[in-house]
Amino acid sequence: MPELPEVETMRRGVAVVAGGRIASIEAPRGRLRPIAIEPRLALLRRRCLGRVIGRAGRIGKRVTLEVEGAGLLIFEPRMTGLVLVADPPSREHVRLRIGLVKCPVEELLYWDRRGLGSVRLLTADEVAARFDAKLGPDALAMTAELWGERLGRSRRAVKVALLDQRAAAGIGNLYASEILHLAGVDPRRTCAGLSAKHWRRIDQAVRDVLSEAIRLEGSTLSDGAYRSALNAAGGYQNRHRVYDRAGLPCSTCGRAVVRIVQAQRSTFFCPRCQR
DNA sequence: CATATGTCCTGAGAGC
């Protein structure tokens, strides 16, 4: 489940392709349902072949690569997607191969086990229409005041609201639980019931949790789905305070971590430390 | 407008 830290780690790893030239694009076909690729392969090739790759960026939970003169190539991993410049975890789940020349790596791969992700080449106008207008500020660029402005009147549970990419971009199910534990806020509380002091704690926890997770190159869960662009496991899973730890002792107080379901997603929290 | 729910997909793991 690549969230901001995992996507940022992939972005950093894939940045080595900057300056390289696109020599080929292939979408291997097999027994799996094809992922969304836009525009269709023939047109994607026509626009990209021979083009030089520019800087690697990130829009929320998406990795972006400038393709000079063509637009922005956007990798959206959703649940199990990976942007790789190394051998993939399996051959059959490679969804797109981009051959490169004049580049430290020969190939850039998009790998996706479940195939819910996508690869799109968009113009600047399309990017503005699809993302700039619809996503909130990057989670790392938020402030306590912005949290209050954007969510302070919402009647949703704060954990559910943190997942709303229109409020702030980059937080997913795993880090929402981690952030609220560090902030000491009960995930079931409604946003409208939180004070400025709560938003300050949440705001600080967002930066603390996400920056530490980036430093440790993300979380690789027991399914092993997430890997960095170099196909390395992350390290933050060893630091999880509550996520996937139901029944285990809270690292702060020792009481058992509880799992509940909110908006059809798992939430983990400590009933003693989070109020 | 805000909020809630259903859908897509594959593979791991549980239960029998």
Added chain:
DNA sequence: TGCTCTCAGGACATAT
């Protein structure tokens, strides 16, 4: 052992 079933959750479409 091998089958069936449930579950994981990102973003988006549709419903309330």
